[in-house]
Amino acid sequence: MIDFSPEVAATIINTVSYIAAGAAMIAGMGPGIGMGFAAGKATSAVRRQPEARGPILTTMLLGQVISASTGIYSLVIAIFLIYGI
Numbered sequence: 001m002i003d004f005s006p007e008v009a010a011t012i013i014n015t016v017s018y019i020a021a022g023a024a025m026i027a028g029m030g031p032g033i034g035m036g037f038a039a040g041k042a043t044s045a046v047r048r049q050p051e052a053r054g055p056i057l058t059t060m061l062l063g064q065v066i067s068a069s070t071g072i073y074s075l076v077i078a079i080f081l082i083y084g085i
Contacts, residue, residue, distance in 0.1 A: 017081045017084070018081075020081050021077075021078035021081040024075075024077045024078040024081065025074060025078050027070065027073075028071040028074050030070065031067045031068050031071035032071070035064045035067055035068065038060050039064070041060075
C-alpha cells in the first residue's frame with residue numbers, strides 16, 4: 001500500500017471530488033435535452049389540435065417537472081462532493 005502524506009492525500013481527495021462533481025453535472029444535460037424535446041412535441045400537438053391545449057400543456061409541464069428532478073439531484077450530489085457535506 002502506498003503511504004501518502006496528509007497534504008498529498010487531501011489534494012488527491014479534493015481533485016477526485018471535483019472530477020466526480022463535474023461528471024455528476026453532465027447528468028444535468030439530459031433533463032435539459034428532454035425538456036426541450038417535450039416542449040417541441042407539445043407545441044406541434046397544440047398546433048394540430050388547438051382545442052386540446054389545456055390537457056397537453058398540463059401533461060407537458062408535469063413531465064418536465066419530473067424530468068427536472070434528476071438534474072436537481074445531480075446538482076445536489078455535485079455540491080455534496082465539492083463541499084464534503
